[in-house]
Amino acid sequence: MIISTNWLNDYVDHDLTVDDLSDLLTMAGLEVEGVEQIGSTLEGVIVGHILRVDPHPDADRLQVCTVDLGQNTPAVIVCGAPNVAAGQFVAVATIGTVLSVPSRENAEEKVDLKIKKSKIRGQVSEGMICSEIELGMSVDGSGILVLGDEAILGSPFVDWLVAQGRSATDNAIDISITPNRPDAVCHVGVARDVSAVTGRPLTLPEISVPAAGGSAAEQISITIDAPELCSEYVAILVSDIKIAPSPPWMQQRLITAGLRPRNNVVDITNYVMYELGQPLHAFDFDTLAGASIHVHATDSESIFTTLDGKERKLPAGTLMIADGDRDIAIAGIMGGENSEVSDNTTKVLLESAYFDPSHIRRTAKSLQLQTDASYRFERGVDPAGQARAAARAAELLVTIAGGTLVDGLVSTRTKPVQCQTVVVRKSRAELIIGVEIPAAKINELLTAIGFEIAMSDDSETFTCTVPSFRPDIEREIDVIEEIARLYGFDKIPVPVRFSVPDHPVSMPPQRLLREKTRDLLSSLGYREIYTNSMLRTDLAKSFLVPELPGGKFGGSVVETLNPISQEMASLRPSLLPGALAIAGYNANHGRKSLRYFEFGNIQIHAQSDASIVSGYTEQELLLILCSGDDAAQDWFNTVRPLDYFDVKGIAGAVLATTKLQNISFNLATTGSKTASISGTDLCQSYASIVAGDTYVGTVGELNSEVGKKYNISSPIYFVEINWSIVAELAGPGLRGRYEAFSRYPVIERDLAVSLNRNVPVGDVMDLIKNTGKPLLSGVSVFDIYEGDQIAADQKSVAFSLTFSANRTLVDKEVETRFGKIVKVLESELGARLRQ
Numbered sequence: 001m002i003i004s005t006n007w008l009n010d011y012v013d014h015d016l017t018v019d020d021l022s023d024l025l026t027m028a029g030l031e032v033e034g035v036e037q038i039g040s041t042l043e044g045v046i047v048g049h050i051l052r053v054d055p056h057p058d059a060d061r062l063q064v065c066t067v068d069l070g071q072n073t074p075a076v077i078v079c080g081a082p083n084v085a086a087g088q089f090v091a092v093a094t095i096g097t098v099l100s101v102p103s104r105e106n107a108e109e110k111v112d113l114k115i116k117k118s119k120i121r122g123q124v125s126e127g128m129i130c131s132e133i134e135l136g137m138s139v140d141g142s143g144i145l146v147l148g149d150e151a152i153l154g155s156p157f158v159d160w161l162v163a164q165g166r167s168a169t170d171n172a173i174d175i176s177i178t179p180n181r182p183d184a185v186c187h188v189g190v191a192r193d194v195s196a197v198t199g200r201p202l203t204l205p206e207i208s209v210p211a212a213g214g215s216a217a218e219q220i221s222i223t224i225d226a227p228e229l230c231s232e233y234v235a236i237l238v239s240d241i242k243i244a245p246s247p248p249w250m251q252q253r254l255i256t257a258g259l260r261p262r263n264n265v266v267d268i269t270n271y272v273m274y275e276l277g278q279p280l281h282a283f284d285f286d287t288l289a290g291a292s293i294h295v296h297a298t299d300s301e302s303i304f305t306t307l308d309g310k311e312r313k314l315p316a317g318t319l320m321i322a323d324g325d326r327d328i329a330i331a332g333i334m335g336g337e338n339s340e341v342s343d344n345t346t347k348v349l350l351e352s353a354y355f356d357p358s359h360i361r362r363t364a365k366s367l368q369l370q371t372d373a374s375y376r377f378e379r380g381v382d383p384a385g386q387a388r389a390a391a392r393a394a395e396l397l398v399t400i401a402g403g404t405l406v407d408g409l410v411s412t413r414t415k416p417v418q419c420q421t422v423v424v425r426k427s428r429a430e431l432i433i434g435v436e437i438p439a440a441k442i443n444e445l446l447t448a449i450g451f452e453i454a455m456s457d458d459s460e461t462f463t464c465t466v467p468s469f470r471p472d473i474e475r476e477i478d479v480i481e482e483i484a485r486l487y488g489f490d491k492i493p494v495p496v497r498f499s500v501p502d503h504p505v506s507m508p509p510q511r512l513l514r515e516k517t518r519d520l521l522s523s524l525g526y527r528e529i530y531t532n533s534m535l536r537t538d539l540a541k542s543f544l545v546p547e548l549p550g551g552k553f554g555g556s557v558v559e560t561l562n563p564i565s566q567e568m569a570s571l572r573p574s575l576l577p578g579a580l581a582i583a584g585y586n587a588n589h590g591r592k593s594l595r596y597f598e599f600g601n602i603q604i605h606a607q608s609d610a611s612i613v614s615g616y617t618e619q620e621l622l623l624i625l626c627s628g629d630d631a632a633q634d635w636f637n638t639v640r641p642l643d644y645f646d647v648k649g650i651a652g653a654v655l656a657t658t659k660l661q662n663i664s665f666n667l668a669t670t671g672s673k674t675a676s677i678s679g680t681d682l683c684q685s686y687a688s689i690v691a692g693d694t695y696v697g698t699v700g701e702l703n704s705e706v707g708k709k710y711n712i713s714s715p716i717y718f719v720e721i722n723w724s725i726v727a728e729l730a731g732p733g734l735r736g737r738y739e740a741f742s743r744y745p746v747i748e749r750d751l752a753v754s755l756n757r758n759v760p761v762g763d764v765m766d767l768i769k770n771t772g773k774p775l776l777s778g779v780s781v782f783d784i785y786e787g788d789q790i791a792a793d794q795k796s797v798a799f800s801l802t803f804s805a806n807r808t809l810v811d812k813e814v815e816t817r818f819g820k821i822v823k824v825l826e827s828e829l830g831a832r833l834r835q
Helices: 018-027 157-163 187-198 248-256 264-276 357-367 372-377 386-400 426-433 439-448 476-487 509-523 537-542 576-588 644-656 704-709 723-734 761-772 811-829
Strands: 002-004 031-038 045-056 059-068 075-079 089-093 098-102 110-114 118-120 123-125 170-176 221-224 230-239 280-284 292-297 302-305 311-314 319-322 327-330 348-355 410-413 421-425 452-455 461-465 593-605 616-628 663-667 683-691 694-702 716-722 747-756 776-785 794-803
Touching: 002 187, 002 248, 018 031, 018 170, 018 187, 045 157, 075 123, 170 248, 187 264, 187 439, 187 476, 221 230, 221 410, 230 292, 230 386, 248 264, 264 280, 264 372, 264 386, 280 327, 280 386, 292 348, 302 327, 319 357, 348 357, 348 386, 357 372, 421 426, 421 476, 426 439, 426 476, 439 452, 439 461, 439 476, 509 593, 509 644, 509 723, 576 593, 576 616, 576 716, 616 644, 616 723, 644 663, 644 683, 644 694, 644 716, 663 761, 694 704, 694 723, 716 723, 747 761, 747 811, 761 776, 761 794, 761 811, 794 811
Parallel strands: 221 292
Antiparallel strands: 002 170, 031 170, 045 059, 045 089, 059 075, 098 110, 118 123, 230 348, 230 410, 280 348, 292 319, 302 311, 319 327, 421 461, 452 461, 593 616, 616 716, 663 683, 683 694, 694 716, 747 794, 776 794
16 A cells, blocks of 8 residues: 555644654554655756747747746747647746656656757757646646746746645655555555554544435435345436546645546546545446446356456356446446446446455456455445545545536445444553553543543443444454554563573473474475465365375365465365475476475365365374485585485384384385376375374375476475374373493394295384394394396395394394294295395
């Protein structure tokens, strides 16, 4: 929201510099993002008097003007304006003056124009007679600005402006308006805060609201067929209008606020919107049929041409404004081409209404049509301000456009305005804010922003009636926030002393486990990421796993009822889409080693029918994703591509920190269900991670076609661990306990066996561990061989076995246990000991 300081000064008289004003607004909760000076000081522009005008000898459209500048010798200036004439007082930019004028390539951009003595078509020109656009006063460049006879010859032009109650310069303050402050999207709303903080009086425009009925009610009727979407619709008729440019003072303010002036009618509706915060729309009354206005929601999809000339496909349920025959506007967003104000318009119907914020937001997003009106409606305008805004615009149409107000006002309201009442405890406010504020000061601050206050006899509690333009104030804490920001965050003292507990702060086991895992993965070169929990519905469905081992997932995607946009219409069923998008972005920017992890929640509806309200599931997952090289290229490292065993090892290291027992990786069988993205199976291969009999996650390689969709050429490996289940299973074991190292020597033995190549090595290790108890303390694989030295259907696996105990072992008991392991492998797996 851009605020004009000159405009703001109309409502609150203050002596603040623009920097001080910016600081005040920021400390009051209206963060200033930037300040830009609009216009120039116009130094070197003076009042001149045209003595004579002669045709240019070599150009039909140019005139040679002799101009008295109040100096010894008149200046000769070449001018091409059609309205230049002898006897006029004009603004003249003398030689050396620098003006800020619109660029020829882009009228929205400004460039510096330095006035020099020059020749124009062979004729010397000693300055420039200025138009309003060159002086930064408006967008009208059709002719020079003609001053009145009150202008003083040779005086600075800015003196004439000041005498007219205007300024050559203005400041545009860009304020970041948070969604909870719809009242601050206008100059009056900002002025209200400035008044409250500075203690200066707030001067609002005097507006006379016509009484309902009158002759206007005989010319137009209003019907609201969708009362849940429109609580009030106000119409005022103004006739005898003369379409023309709006006055320069209005154009100048609109330009500062970032708007481009159009004509007096359109400019007035924009002016009132930026003044009071209520969007308005003007219909050409003579184009309306049936002398009626109908507010309704469409029954089906339709095509509508908006006043920008574009045909738009409207979804069913779109709130529309119609006359007796056809739709004439998309409610709260944009009017229609079939009823827009034109140069021939003489009578207008002013619309001022309250539309449902959620509906306007949803419609604007679906149409991808954001306007100043929709920006305000979707945040919530004052539900009691429609008549006042319409009356303000009508008064300006009468004074500026020469209109005649048709007697009366036509209004239909479907829902009464109810102001919120909040009880606030003074003690609670002081506890939250941290400073004692007198009850009288609290009353003064809240009254200044429109609250009605009823204090208790002991001044310890006060009942606040919240103004209708503050829909964000609902609870005691909301009022306390208002007190704090108006009192001034900079006035709240910061404690000089603080204390640190002298005992260690305990951390919940689950959080401790999460932090340890973060440290582990970071130390291994993985970067933590945070991705959006909302996805496009089609993308979310493509990553929905139909069924994983243990039946922990499945069902349908959780779709939101009122999505901010279609890009965020569903909750994510997996962490993979966000991580892949980040990996793809970094791959496109030249990174060769992609390693990321994320803790995040996923949501799934266990029912296939979205109308069933039960069965919603939320789980916390840990995703680890890697692709590319294992390290950056340097002089002492040999770079190799990451593979499945890297990510499996990472999964094992993470699960080792959880103290879970009996962790195994079970390779999925052919035909196992996985998600499908655009008809491609998500996984090339994967294994289920199981703790005992409980499924806790998945490790695998994504299909290469999935990688291509994200512009990742190297294989992509991932681990997805259900952290909710892991944290629950780990439970008390997370804190761990001290275990002393054995003081006794260990005995190591190597074991090499040949067995059927289809037997999983994990099964062999499990059998060795179970058979070797209690003396066997460790087993690991150090070699796997398949080749000419053994049968084609066989493989050789070599294990390293470690035996230990709380005493000194002797070779005999180790050999007995070793022999038992060999016999069990031979009998149960058909293995053969290799010598």
